[in-house]
Amino acid sequence: MLSKTSFARRVALASAALTGLALLGSAPAQAAAQAATPVCDNVCVLDVRSGAHADFDRVVIDLAGGRPVTRADESDSPSYVLPSGDVKDLQTPGSSYLFLGLQGAGIVDTTGKKVYTSPDVVATNLSAVKGVQRIPDSEGQVDFGLSLGSHSRYSVFTLTAPDRIVVDVYR
Missing domain, CATH: 1.20.5 (Single alpha-helices involved in coiled-coils or other helix-helix interfaces)
Structure with missing residues (x-):
């Protein structure tokens, strides 16, 4: 014992x-x-996801390496202009559109490997957000277009740990 x-x-x-x-x-x-965790010359844009909440639909853009300067512009038109000057339309129809510009961001790491994992066009089954599309990017910027349904307003903000951009579209 x-x-x-x-x-x-x-x-x-x-x-x-x-x-x-x-x-x-x-x-x-x-x-x-x-x-x-990828290493990018700028902020890495990793993916985009969306979901419904009680009063709003949320789109989240996951990032690595910080948070870019973000611009948001709402439009009645699905048209956007490529760096080449060509005019294209978002593929998912909506009643209005929200265009996001992420300045200082990229979708490839320092080795040239693509780190963005989501499809370029994501149709959703949400009431306020009908779809999210990555627009072919220009140097040092990644753009997204959100096709919107009926909504009252939207809010764009950033969160940390992990870094991400959040877009809430209120019904």
């Missing part, structure tokens, strides 16, 4: 060993997480 002192010593040693194993296991996991 073990004495109380001997038992306590064994529990302390086992606890120390488990803590050591946990610390060893977390170092590779932390290194893998850091290696998975």
Whole structure:
């Protein structure tokens, strides 16, 4: 039978060993997480996602490496102008359109690998946001067009940890 002192010593040693194993296991996991984060000359635009909430629809643009300067312009027209001067229309119809310009952003990392993982055109089944489309970007800027349904207003803001741009479109 073990004495109380001997038992306590064994529990302390086992606890120390488990803590050591946990610390060893977390170092590779932390290194893998850091290696998975892309490095871009500008802010990396990773993907776009959307969802419905009680009073609004939300579009989130996930980023890495900071937050770009963001411009938002609402329009009655789905038309946009490419850097080449060509005029195109957003593919998803809406009753109005919101164009976002992310200045200081890109979709490729420093090795030239594309880091943007979402499709270029995402039709949604939401009431206020009908679709999101990545517009072919110009140097140092990524643009998106949102096709909107009936809505009262919108709000564009940024969040951190992780970095992202959020667009709330209120019904």
